[in-house]
Amino acid sequence: MENLHKEKKYNIWIILLSIVIPLAVAVLFTVKLKDFGFNVAPLSFLPPIYATINGITALVLITAVWSVKNGKQKQHENLMKFAIGLSVAFLVMYVAYHMTADSTAFGDVNHDGVADETEKAREGAIRYLYLFILLTHIVLSVIIIPFVLVTYVRALAGNFDRHRKLARITYPLWLYVAITGVIVYLMISPYYAH
Numbered sequence: 001m002e003n004l005h006k007e008k009k010y011n012i013w014i015i016l017l018s019i020v021i022p023l024a025v026a027v028l029f030t031v032k033l034k035d036f037g038f039n040v041a042p043l044s045f046l047p048p049i050y051a052t053i054n055g056i057t058a059l060v061l062i063t064a065v066w067s068v069k070n071g072k073q074k075q076h077e078n079l080m081k082f083a084i085g086l087s088v089a090f091l092v093m094y095v096a097y098h099m100t101a102d103s104t105a106f107g108d109v110n111h112d113g114v115a116d117e118t119e120k121a122r123e124g125a126i127r128y129l130y131l132f133i134l135l136t137h138i139v140l141s142v143i144i145i146p147f148v149l150v151t152y153v154r155a156l157a158g159n160f161d162r163h164r165k166l167a168r169i170t171y172p173l174w175l176y177v178a179i180t181g182v183i184v185y186l187m188i189s190p191y192y193a194h
Contacts, residue, residue: 006157014153018146021091028095032102042101043093047185047192050093054181057086061175077155083174084148090181104191106130111193130187137180144173 033040064079107115107123120127147170154163 004157004159007153007159007162010149010153010156014146014149017149021145022142025091025095029098031099033099040100043097044101044192046093046097047189050090050097051182051185051189053086053090053093054178054185057083057090058175058178058182060086061171061178065171080152080155084152087148104188104193106134106188106191108191111191126187130184133180133187134184137177137184140173140180141177144170144177147173 060079060083064076064083067073067079068076102113105113105115107119107127109119109122115123115127123130147166151163151166151170154160154166
């Protein structure tokens with residue numbers, strides 16, 4: 001019962017963060033520093049870095065699950081903290097990049113900011129695959145926030161049965177978000193204006 005009480009004291013923070021983080025990202029995504037008079041060069045070096053962070057996050061998640069299945073609870077705990085830290089680093093870099101650079105359209109070969117009908121036709125069905133992966137990545141990246149937080153808090157509170165039960169859902173969702181983050185980058189990177 002005491003463990004459930006420990007969990008509940010974090011619920012308000014989980015709810016707030018699960019709402020505030022996606023809203024803040026959505027708002028900041030539309031903010032361009034140049035529109036406020038800041039003469040900031042686009043942070044064009046960030047996308048390969050934050051894509052790499054997504055890849056590392058996927059490897060850390062896989063290793064963390066392997067650790068706990070092999071009885072290495074402390075290693076699992078440290079890896080999960082590291083994975084959360086990586087996700088926060090990704091988020092900060094992602095927002096910073098989008099506050100300094102214009103969005104890139106998939107298929108925009110001439111780098112004019114728009115994929116016209118000719119460019120879209122050139123990409124064919126791969127464009128729809130990209131859009132599907134991107135959409136599922138974005139939706140699940142919002143959905144995963146409360147899952148990660150609740151799963152983490154359950155472990156923190158010592159509710160390991162409840163932690164394991166939710167982790168069976170959290171882990172594949174988070175792994176999908178991490179892996180598709182890399183895939184989205186690899187698919188869009190040829191269209192970045194250099």
